[in-house]
Amino acid sequence: MKYDKLYLSANIFVLFVLGLAVIGCSTTGIKPDRHIPQTTFYKQLPAENRVKSILYEQHSEWKGVPYQLGGLSKKGIDCSGFVYKSFKHKFNIKLPRSTKLQAKLGREISKNKLKSGDLVFFKTGLFVRHVGIFIEGQKFLHASTSKGVMISRLDNRYWNNAYWKSIRI
16 A cells, blocks of 8 residues: 555656646746655556546545635535645645646646546636546546536546646656
């Protein structure tokens, strides 16, 4: 189990660093927060099927919890808070709390190379960003402003048009 958590932590770190590179205010050579696991643990991450299982479990535990800006509980949670709590409680990985900082972690990957546990980012407004966790196929887990915690599809017209980038931590 410890091996699985370390392996997932490394993948999350890579995703976060990739996100930073894509953000307009980011630059190359940005150092991740010190509390983020280093990529030396990459080979210790759990198998992709294990990650999928954990993410579906997280969905079943949080499904329908309403969106609340700044929320971090089952009374209400926002997208970055959901990602933060999911990684902390399911993978023992501490990510930054905000979408802006989460997008600065890991390494950027192309949409067609996504693996379970990768972070997907969207530009949903002029200055508004959204984050979710890729599960498999076209599915990702996130806290939607309209329906709360749910699974959506990347190929949905709305999400496809709003897609910004993906990172592997």
